[in-house]
Amino acid sequence: MSIKPNTVVSLTYELHTTNEEGQQVFVEKTDKENPLVFLYGTGMMLPKFEEHLAGLKVGDSYGFELSAADGYGEIDPGAFADLPVDMFKEAGLPxxxxVIPLQDNQGNHFRAGVTAIHEDVVNVDLNHPMAGKDLIFAGEILAVREATQEELAHGHAHGADGHSGH
Incomplete structure (x- = not known):
């Protein structure tokens, strides 16, 4: 079976980015014991990531690069904020x-990277940690199966075998 919408995919991957000198920098990896398992075609993964996997089968190896724009986007210069030092009285200064957890007025949770600490404010970067970086993926397809009706209804995979997760 090949990867297509509404299939559950299990794969390994190794992710690298490049530094300012153009050298590859290791970010993270999964392996056969702890693969990435996801429901293909439901928007859970980066669209261009899925596009590169379309049609692959069990045992196929893959390798591709996503531009920053096709990954987590370019760095948004407007996504930096100054938080008052008083916010950190209870927890202590970071x-x-x-990386600190934050919540907006609508209750949405997100994370921010601390870039500087001053007497009155803590400067944070609200961009995704991988924003502005090209992503280099390589790995192997371990399993592909039809999603169960329950997985389709829930919008996510229930593990490699279809029975994990809840």
């Missing part, structure tokens, strides 16, 4: 490089 350190530069920390």
């Amino acid at each position: 350190a530069v490089g920390d």
